[in-house]
Amino acid sequence: MGIDQYAYASPLRSVHPGEKALLTLLTLLVVLGLDSIRVSGLVFISISLLLLGPGRVAGRIYLGLLLIPLVFLLLGCVTIAVTIQPGPAGLLASLPAGPYRIGLSPSSLQASVILFWRCLACVACMYFLALTTPVTQIVFILKRLRLPWVLADVMSLIYYAIFDFLAAAAEIGRAQKSRCGYDGFKASLRSLAALSFQMFSKFLHQSDQTYDALLARGFSGSLAVLDEEFAWRRRNLAAIIGFNLVLVMAKNVGVAG
Amino acid sequence: MAYIIETRNLHFHYNDGTCALHGINLVIPRHGKTAVLGPNGAGKSTLFLHFNGLLQPSSGSLVYCGETVSYQRSRLKQLRQQVGLVFPNPDTQLFSASVAQDISFGLLNLGYSQSQARRQVDEVAHQLGIEELLGKPTHFLSTGQKKLVALAGVLVMNPEVIVCDEPTAGLDHVNARILLQVLDQLHQQGTTLIISTHDVDLAYGWTSHVILISGGQVLSQGHPQQVLADTSLLKASSLDKPWILESWESLQKSGQISSELPPPASREEYFQTLASPTGKHYDNKVISFSGNR
Numbered sequence: 001m002g003i004d005q006y007a008y009a010s011p012l013r014s015v016h017p018g019e020k021a022l023l024t025l026l027t028l029l030v031v032l033g034l035d036s037i038r039v040s041g042l043v044f045i046s047i048s049l050l051l052l053g054p055g056r057v058a059g060r061i062y063l064g065l066l067l068i069p070l071v072f073l074l075l076g077c078v079t080i081a082v083t084i085q086p087g088p089a090g091l092l093a094s095l096p097a098g099p100y101r102i103g104l105s106p107s108s109l110q111a112s113v114i115l116f117w118r119c120l121a122c123v124a125c126m127y128f129l130a131l132t133t134p135v136t137q138i139v140f141i142l143k144r145l146r147l148p149w150v151l152a153d154v155m156s157l158i159y160y161a162i163f164d165f166l167a168a169a170a171e172i173g174r175a176q177k178s179r180c181g182y183d184g185f186k187a188s189l190r191s192l193a194a195l196s197f198q199m200f201s202k203f204l205h206q207s208d209q210t211y212d213a214l215l216a217r218g219f220s221g222s223l224a225v226l227d228e229e230f231a232w233r234r235r236n237l238a239a240i241i242g243f244n245l246v247l248v249m250a251k252n253v254g255v256a257g
Numbered sequence: 258m259a260y261i262i263e264t265r266n267l268h269f270h271y272n273d274g275t276c277a278l279h280g281i282n283l284v285i286p287r288h289g290k291t292a293v294l295g296p297n298g299a300g301k302s303t304l305f306l307h308f309n310g311l312l313q314p315s316s317g318s319l320v321y322c323g324e325t326v327s328y329q330r331s332r333l334k335q336l337r338q339q340v341g342l343v344f345p346n347p348d349t350q351l352f353s354a355s356v357a358q359d360i361s362f363g364l365l366n367l368g369y370s371q372s373q374a375r376r377q378v379d380e381v382a383h384q385l386g387i388e389e390l391l392g393k394p395t396h397f398l399s400t401g402q403k404k405l406v407a408l409a410g411v412l413v414m415n416p417e418v419i420v421c422d423e424p425t426a427g428l429d430h431v432n433a434r435i436l437l438q439v440l441d442q443l444h445q446q447g448t449t450l451i452i453s454t455h456d457v458d459l460a461y462g463w464t465s466h467v468i469l470i471s472g473g474q475v476l477s478q479g480h481p482q483q484v485l486a487d488t489s490l491l492k493a494s495s496l497d498k499p500w501i502l503e504s505w506e507s508l509q510k511s512g513q514i515s516s517e518l519p520p521p522a523s524r525e526e527y528f529q530t531l532a533s534p535t536g537k538h539y540d541n542k543v544i545s546f547s548g549n550r
Binding site for chain 2: 120
C-alpha cells in the first residue's frame with residue numbers, strides 16, 4: 001500500500017485536512033469549469049511542484065504514479081483526436097477507409113489536447129490529496145461534513161481490514177506456492193478457489209472475534225474514538241483562494257490577449 | 258472478600274452442541290497474579306470470555322466481588338469496565354488505523370469527553386512507554402507494539418482486573434519481558450491479573466496462583482509450588498514440569514541438596530540456593546519477575 005505510506009510520512013500530514021481537501025476540490029472545480037489548456041497546465045505544474053517541494057515526494061515515485069493514469073489518458077485522447085468522415089475536407093492528415101476517411105481534424109486535435117491537460121491537472125489534484133492525507137483524516141473531513149456516522153464507521157473499518165486482508169491473502173498464497181500451488185492453469189484455479197474460501201471463512205471468524213473484542217471495551221453501536229486535532233491556518237486558506245483567483249485571471253488574460 | 262472472581266459449577270455449550278466447559282469451579286484472588294494453565298483446546302479462551310460477560314454460561318454462575326453477575330445490559334457494561342480483556346491476537350482487537358483513536362475507544366464508550374479521553378490516552382501511553390506510537394498508523398506496527406497498544410486500549414478504561422489471553426504468544430523474549438514488566442507494574446499498583454498460558458516456567462516463576470484446566474475442567478488450583486509439583490496432574494493436562502522443580506527434585510534425589518529444603522519460588526532463588534547449597538534459607542520475599550526462562 002504505497003500511496004498510504006507516503007501520506008503518513010508526508011510533512012503536509014499535519015496540515016488541517018480541510019485545507020488540503022479545499023485546495024483539491026476548489027482547484028478541481030476551477031480546472032473543470034474553465035476548460036483551458038493554460039489553466040490546466042498551470043495547475044498541473046503548481047500542484048506537482050507543491051508535492052515535490054514541501055510535500056517531499058520523490059520525483060521518481062511521482063512520475064511512476066503519473067504513468068498509471070497516463071496510459072488510459074493517452075488511449076482516450078487518441079480516440080478523441082481521430083475522426084471519421086466521408087471526405088478528406090478539413091482534415092490535417094487522413095487515411096482512406098472504404099468510402100470514408102479516418103484522420104485528424106484541427107478541432108478534434110484541439111479537443112484531445114484540452115482533455116489531456118485537463119485530466120492531467122485533475123490527476124495531480126487527486127494525487128495531492130492522496131499523498132498528503134491519510135484515510136483517517138479523510139474520514140475526519142467526511143464526519144465534519146455530516147456524513148452519517150454509520151458510513152464513516154464502515155469506511156474506517158473497511159480501510160483497516162484491507163491491510164489485514166492483503167497480508168492474510170499474501171500469506172496463504174505463499175503457503176500454497178510453497179506446496180506447488182498455482183502450477184499450471186488448472187492448479188491455479190484450484191489454488192485460487194481454496195484461497196478465496198479460506199479468506200472468506202477466516203474473515204467471517206475474525207469478524208466475530210473483533211466484534212467480541214469491541215464488546216469487551218463497551219461497544220454499543222458506534223465506533224466513538226478521539227478526533228484528531230488540527231488548526232486552520234489563515235495563511236494557507238488565503239493561499240488556496242489566491243491560487244484559484246490567479247487561475248481564473250490567467251484564463252481571462254488569455255481571452256483578452 | 259479475598260476473591261474478586263469466582264465461578265460456580267459453570268458449564269458452557271457452543272451453539273453447535275460442543276461442550277467447552279464442564280462445571281468449572283475456580284477462584285481468582287484479589288490483587289493476585291493468576292495463571293490459567295492448560296494445553297491447546299483446554300477451554301482457556303472460552304473461560305476468559307466469561308470473565309467479562311461476553312459469553313453467558315449455559316448453567317452455573319459467575320461471581321464478581323461476592324455478587325452473582327446478572328446479565329442485564331447495565332451490569333454488563335459495568336462488568337466490562339471492571340474486567341478488561343486483552344485478546345491473544347492483537348489484530349482481532351485493533352480496529353482503527355490510528356493508534357490514539359484505537360486506545361480511546363473504550364473511554365468514549367464509558368462517556369468520557371474528548372478532552373478527558375485525550376488526557377487519559379496520553380497518560381496510559383506514557384505509562385506503557387508508547388507515546389511515540391500514538392501518531393503512527395496501527396497497521397505498520399510490529400506484533401510487540403500491537404500487543405502493547407491492545408493492552409493500552411484496555412488499561413485506559415481503568416479496570417480492577419486485567420485478563421490477558423496468551424500475553425506472551427508470538428513475542429520474542431525481549432518483547433515478552435517488556436510486556437510482563439508492564440503487567441508487573443500494574444500488579445504493584447493494585448490491579449488483579451489473570452493470564453492464560455501453556456508455558457509452565459512462566460507460570461511457576463511469575464504467578465502467585467495457578468489454575469490447571471484440561472478438557473474444560475479444573476484439575477487443580479492453588480499455589481504454583483504445590484500444583485506444578487504434581488507429576489500425575491501435569492501429565493493429565495499434557496504439560497511438563499517447570500524446569501526449576503524438575504532439576505530441584507533431581508538434585509534432591511542425588512543428595513546434593515537437603516530434601517527438607519522447600520523448592521525455590523523463582524529462578525533467582527534457585528541460583529541463589531545453588532550458590533550456597535549448605536541449606537541456608539532464602540528470604541521468603543515477594544516473588545519478582547523472573548523472566549520467561
